[in-house]
Amino acid sequence: MNPTLSQRAQKLTSSVIREILKITERPEVISFAGGLPSPDTFPVERVLAATQTILTTAPTPALQYGPTEGYLQLREWIAARHSTGSVRIDPADVLVTTGSQQALDLLGKTLIDSGSRVLVETPTYLGALQAFSLSEPTYVSVPSDEHGPQLEMLTKEDLSGARFMYCLPNFQNPTGRRIPLARREQLAKVAVEAGLLVVEDDPYGALSYSGDALPTLKSMMPENVVYLGSFSKVLTPGLRVGYLIAPQALHRKLVQAKQAADLHTPSFTQRIVYECVKDGFLDTHIPTIRELYRQRCQVMLEAMQEHFPKGVSWNRPEGGMFIWVNLPTGMDSVELLQKAIAENVAFVPGAPFFANEPQRNTLRLSFVTVPPERIQRGIAALGALIERESVGLKV
Amino acid sequence: MNPTLSQRAQKLTSSVIREILKITERPEVISFAGGLPSPDTFPVERVLAATQTILTTAPTPALQYGPTEGYLQLREWIAARHSTGSVRIDPADVLVTTGSQQALDLLGKTLIDSGSRVLVETPTYLGALQAFSLSEPTYVSVPSDEHGPQLEMLTKEDLSGARFMYCLPNFQNPTGRRIPLARREQLAKVAVEAGLLVVEDDPYGALSYSGDALPTLKSMMPENVVYLGSFSKVLTPGLRVGYLIAPQALHRKLVQAKQAADLHTPSFTQRIVYECVKDGFLDTHIPTIRELYRQRCQVMLEAMQEHFPKGVSWNRPEGGMFIWVNLPTGMDSVELLQKAIAENVAFVPGAPFFANEPQRNTLRLSFVTVPPERIQRGIAALGALIERESVGLKV
Known part of the structure; x- marks a missing residue:
C-alpha cells in the first residue's frame, strides 16, 4: 500500500550536504564538505571519567x-x-x-x-x-x-x-x-x-x-x-x-x-x-580547539592564495569552521562538484543555503577535519579545476 | 515583547501526567501515577562496562x-x-x-x-x-x-x-x-x-x-x-x-x-x-523485569480486591505496567485526585487519554515503582476514599 503523505512531507527533500557526505566517505576523497568538528579535539578521557563518576555515584537519575x-x-x-x-x-x-x-x-x-x-x-x-x-x-x-x-x-x-x-x-x-x-x-x-x-x-x-x-x-x-x-x-x-x-x-x-x-x-x-x-574545563579546552582551527584555516587560506585563479574571491574568517567562496560569475558550483568528486575533492555547493534566489557560483569549504598536507593537495586540485572551468566561461 | 505564536502552539497544553508528577515528588506521597519503569531493573554494571568498552576501543564514532x-x-x-x-x-x-x-x-x-x-x-x-x-x-x-x-x-x-x-x-x-x-x-x-x-x-x-x-x-x-x-x-x-x-x-x-x-x-x-x-543479554534480563512486575501487579490486585468498594471494576493485566479502573458512574477521577493527594496517594485520571468524549470515571494505576507494603497502604487509603465519595453519589 502507498500511505498518503502530508503536504509538508511531500515537499521534504534530503539535505544535499548529507547526501554528499555519503558519497565522500571514500578515503581517497579529500573532503572539505563536512561540518564535523575535528575528533582530535574530543576529550575522550574526560568523557570516560564522567561516565564512571555518574554510574558509580548516582546511576538511577542518569538512567x-x-x-x-x-x-x-x-x-x-x-x-x-x-x-x-x-x-x-x-x-x-x-x-x-x-x-x-x-x-x-x-x-x-x-x-x-x-x-x-x-x-x-x-x-x-x-x-x-x-x-x-x-x-x-x-x-x-x-x-x-x-x-x-x-x-x-x-x-x-x-x-x-x-x-x-x-x-x-x-x-x-x-x-x-x-x-x-x-x-x-x-x-x-x-x-x-x-x-x-x-x-x-x-x-x-x-x-x-x-x-x-x-x-x-x-x-x-x-x-x-x-x-x-x-x-x-x-x-x-x-x-x-x-x-x-x-x-x-x-x-x-x-x-x-x-x-x-x-x-x-x-x-x-x-x-x-x-x-x-x-x-x-572548557576554559582550558576551547583555546586548544581555537588554535587547531586557526592553524588549519591559515593553511587553507594560504593554499587558496597560491592555487585559486583570478576571478575567485573568498573571506578570511576570524573564527569557526568555514570559508565561503565566490566563483567567477556564471560558474555553477553544483556542476563543479560533480567534476571535483571525479578528482577526489569535495565541498558543499552554496545554492541550498539560500532561502530564495540562490547564488549558484558560491561554495562552502571546511578545513577543520583535514590535515594540512591534504588541505594543500585538495586546494591545489580544486584550484586547477576551477582554472580549467574558467576558460570556457564568457566573462 | 509578546511573540506571535503559531495556531498549534496556542492550542498546546502541558501533559496532565507530567504536572501531577511534579506535585507527587514529595516522599510522603504514595504515587501510582508514574509511568516510569522500576530503577531496580536498570543494569547499571552492564551500562558502565559498555561505556568503558566504547570509549577505550572506538571513541571517535561514539562522540x-x-x-x-x-x-x-x-x-x-x-x-x-x-x-x-x-x-x-x-x-x-x-x-x-x-x-x-x-x-x-x-x-x-x-x-x-x-x-x-x-x-x-x-x-x-x-x-x-x-x-x-x-x-x-x-x-x-x-x-x-x-x-x-x-x-x-x-x-x-x-x-x-x-x-x-x-x-x-x-x-x-x-x-x-x-x-x-x-x-x-x-x-x-x-x-x-x-x-x-x-x-x-x-x-x-x-x-x-x-x-x-x-x-x-x-x-x-x-x-x-x-x-x-x-x-x-x-x-x-x-x-x-x-x-x-x-x-x-x-x-x-x-x-x-x-x-x-x-x-x-x-x-x-x-x-x-x-x-x-x-x-x-535481554533474554536473561527481561524475565527478571517480568517477574518483578508480575509480583507487584499481583499485590495491587489483591489489595484492590480487599479495599475497593462495590461499584468499582478493573482489569487483570497479563503484562506491562498499568491497571485501569472504572469508578462508580458519576464519580469524576480528576476531583477524586485532588482529595487523594490530600491523603498522600496519587494516580492518573483517565480523561486525558480519550481523544474525544472522555469517560470521567476512569483512572490509571501503575504499580511497578512502588514497594509492596506501600502498594497495600496506598490502595487501602484510595479504597476508603472512594467508598466515602460513593456515599454522596445518586446511583
Missing part, C-alpha cells in the same frame, strides 16, 4: 526518565555561563535540547503557521531552513553583505508581522562571517523598534581564533531574543546536547512542544556534559 | 556526528530481533529514534495535514495524542472493549481516507489490555481490505508476565504497518533510544523529517544500547 526542561544543574551552569555584568540569565529560561537542531524544530512548531513571514540571512544555515520549512513559512531573505544582514534595508512592511528573524552572528554556517559590533547594535535597534523576535543561533561563538568575543544579541535585547547554544563544537557532537534560552511565555510553549517531540534529552548525556564542564 | 538513520550495527540487531520465520525485517527499514516518542512526532509530521482523519483506540496513549495534535488531525475514536479496538464497527466512510490507525496492542498505556489473537487477525483483515496504514506502538510487548507473546500486527501485514519499539522498558529510559520499522517509501520521508528534528539520535547512547544487548 531514568527526567524532566522535559532538562537536568537542573546543567541548566544552572548554562544560565551562569551566559550571565554577564548587565544581563542575568534565569535557569528557568533555559531548555536543554537534543542538539541545537531540535531548538530549530521547536521554534518552527511554536512560531510558524503556513505562510508566516520568517526573515533569514542571505545565505543562511541549511538545517534551519529544513526545520522551519516543515511549517511552510514564507521566507524573506534579508539583504546581507560581508558584515552580515542589513535589517535596515527592509521596509516597515517586511518587518511588521514577521514571526521572527533567524540569525547566526558568529562565524556563520555557511559563510564564516561574523557580524561586527556596530552592525549588531543597529540590528538590535531595528528589532526592538519593530517588536521583532530574533532567533540568535550561536554554536560557533566560542571559536574566535583570537579568543575575543562580541556581545551577543541576547545581551543587547534580552526580551527580543531566543538564544541557541550547543556543546557540539566545544565538547563533542555525538552526545547531542544543545540548549535554548527564551523569554518565559515562549519558553513554556517550547517545553510543551519538546514534551511531544522526545519527552526529554537523554538524562545520561546531559549529566556527562555537566560532569565534563562543571569545573571550568 | 562524532552520525547518520540520521542510526548506528548500522544496532539497526541490524533490531532487524534480526524482529525477523520471524515468515517475516524478514530489512535493516534498511529501521530508523533509530530519540525514544519512541520521537517516532510519534515524525509520523505526525509526515502523515497528518490539518483535518486529516486519524483513528485511535478508546482510550489511547496520551503522549501520542500530544504528538499528533501538533498537526491538528480530526480524531476518530474506534469503539473498544476489554479486548481492544473493534475496527469492524467502523463504517467504510470512517476507514476510507483515514491517514492511519494508531494502536498499542500489548498491555496498552493506559488500560493494560492486550489484544487477543482473534481480534488481531480481524483487525489485520479490515486494515488490509481498506488499505489502512496501522501504527503499532509496542513498548511493553516483552513484558508479558507468563513470557508468552502474540504475533505482532507487523508480522500479519508487513506492508500496512509502521512498528514502534523501545529500549526504555527493557533496558533503561534515560538513554532515550527507540526505533521504528517502516516500509521504504515512508521510511525515506521519516528520515528526512528526523534530520530536521535532531540530525540523529546520540551516537554514544546508540552504541551503549548495542553493547548492552548484542550478546543476548
Whole structure:
C-alpha cells in the first residue's frame, strides 16, 4: 500500500550536504564538505571519567526518565555561563535540547503557521531552513553583505508581522562571517523598534581564533531574543546536547512542544556534559580547539592564495569552521562538484543555503577535519579545476 | 515583547501526567501515577562496562556526528530481533529514534495535514495524542472493549481516507489490555481490505508476565504497518533510544523529517544500547523485569480486591505496567485526585487519554515503582476514599 503523505512531507527533500557526505566517505576523497568538528579535539578521557563518576555515584537519575526542561544543574551552569555584568540569565529560561537542531524544530512548531513571514540571512544555515520549512513559512531573505544582514534595508512592511528573524552572528554556517559590533547594535535597534523576535543561533561563538568575543544579541535585547547554544563544537557532537534560552511565555510553549517531540534529552548525556564542564574545563579546552582551527584555516587560506585563479574571491574568517567562496560569475558550483568528486575533492555547493534566489557560483569549504598536507593537495586540485572551468566561461 | 505564536502552539497544553508528577515528588506521597519503569531493573554494571568498552576501543564514532538513520550495527540487531520465520525485517527499514516518542512526532509530521482523519483506540496513549495534535488531525475514536479496538464497527466512510490507525496492542498505556489473537487477525483483515496504514506502538510487548507473546500486527501485514519499539522498558529510559520499522517509501520521508528534528539520535547512547544487548543479554534480563512486575501487579490486585468498594471494576493485566479502573458512574477521577493527594496517594485520571468524549470515571494505576507494603497502604487509603465519595453519589 502507498500511505498518503502530508503536504509538508511531500515537499521534504534530503539535505544535499548529507547526501554528499555519503558519497565522500571514500578515503581517497579529500573532503572539505563536512561540518564535523575535528575528533582530535574530543576529550575522550574526560568523557570516560564522567561516565564512571555518574554510574558509580548516582546511576538511577542518569538512567531514568527526567524532566522535559532538562537536568537542573546543567541548566544552572548554562544560565551562569551566559550571565554577564548587565544581563542575568534565569535557569528557568533555559531548555536543554537534543542538539541545537531540535531548538530549530521547536521554534518552527511554536512560531510558524503556513505562510508566516520568517526573515533569514542571505545565505543562511541549511538545517534551519529544513526545520522551519516543515511549517511552510514564507521566507524573506534579508539583504546581507560581508558584515552580515542589513535589517535596515527592509521596509516597515517586511518587518511588521514577521514571526521572527533567524540569525547566526558568529562565524556563520555557511559563510564564516561574523557580524561586527556596530552592525549588531543597529540590528538590535531595528528589532526592538519593530517588536521583532530574533532567533540568535550561536554554536560557533566560542571559536574566535583570537579568543575575543562580541556581545551577543541576547545581551543587547534580552526580551527580543531566543538564544541557541550547543556543546557540539566545544565538547563533542555525538552526545547531542544543545540548549535554548527564551523569554518565559515562549519558553513554556517550547517545553510543551519538546514534551511531544522526545519527552526529554537523554538524562545520561546531559549529566556527562555537566560532569565534563562543571569545573571550568572548557576554559582550558576551547583555546586548544581555537588554535587547531586557526592553524588549519591559515593553511587553507594560504593554499587558496597560491592555487585559486583570478576571478575567485573568498573571506578570511576570524573564527569557526568555514570559508565561503565566490566563483567567477556564471560558474555553477553544483556542476563543479560533480567534476571535483571525479578528482577526489569535495565541498558543499552554496545554492541550498539560500532561502530564495540562490547564488549558484558560491561554495562552502571546511578545513577543520583535514590535515594540512591534504588541505594543500585538495586546494591545489580544486584550484586547477576551477582554472580549467574558467576558460570556457564568457566573462 | 509578546511573540506571535503559531495556531498549534496556542492550542498546546502541558501533559496532565507530567504536572501531577511534579506535585507527587514529595516522599510522603504514595504515587501510582508514574509511568516510569522500576530503577531496580536498570543494569547499571552492564551500562558502565559498555561505556568503558566504547570509549577505550572506538571513541571517535561514539562522540562524532552520525547518520540520521542510526548506528548500522544496532539497526541490524533490531532487524534480526524482529525477523520471524515468515517475516524478514530489512535493516534498511529501521530508523533509530530519540525514544519512541520521537517516532510519534515524525509520523505526525509526515502523515497528518490539518483535518486529516486519524483513528485511535478508546482510550489511547496520551503522549501520542500530544504528538499528533501538533498537526491538528480530526480524531476518530474506534469503539473498544476489554479486548481492544473493534475496527469492524467502523463504517467504510470512517476507514476510507483515514491517514492511519494508531494502536498499542500489548498491555496498552493506559488500560493494560492486550489484544487477543482473534481480534488481531480481524483487525489485520479490515486494515488490509481498506488499505489502512496501522501504527503499532509496542513498548511493553516483552513484558508479558507468563513470557508468552502474540504475533505482532507487523508480522500479519508487513506492508500496512509502521512498528514502534523501545529500549526504555527493557533496558533503561534515560538513554532515550527507540526505533521504528517502516516500509521504504515512508521510511525515506521519516528520515528526512528526523534530520530536521535532531540530525540523529546520540551516537554514544546508540552504541551503549548495542553493547548492552548484542550478546543476548535481554533474554536473561527481561524475565527478571517480568517477574518483578508480575509480583507487584499481583499485590495491587489483591489489595484492590480487599479495599475497593462495590461499584468499582478493573482489569487483570497479563503484562506491562498499568491497571485501569472504572469508578462508580458519576464519580469524576480528576476531583477524586485532588482529595487523594490530600491523603498522600496519587494516580492518573483517565480523561486525558480519550481523544474525544472522555469517560470521567476512569483512572490509571501503575504499580511497578512502588514497594509492596506501600502498594497495600496506598490502595487501602484510595479504597476508603472512594467508598466515602460513593456515599454522596445518586446511583
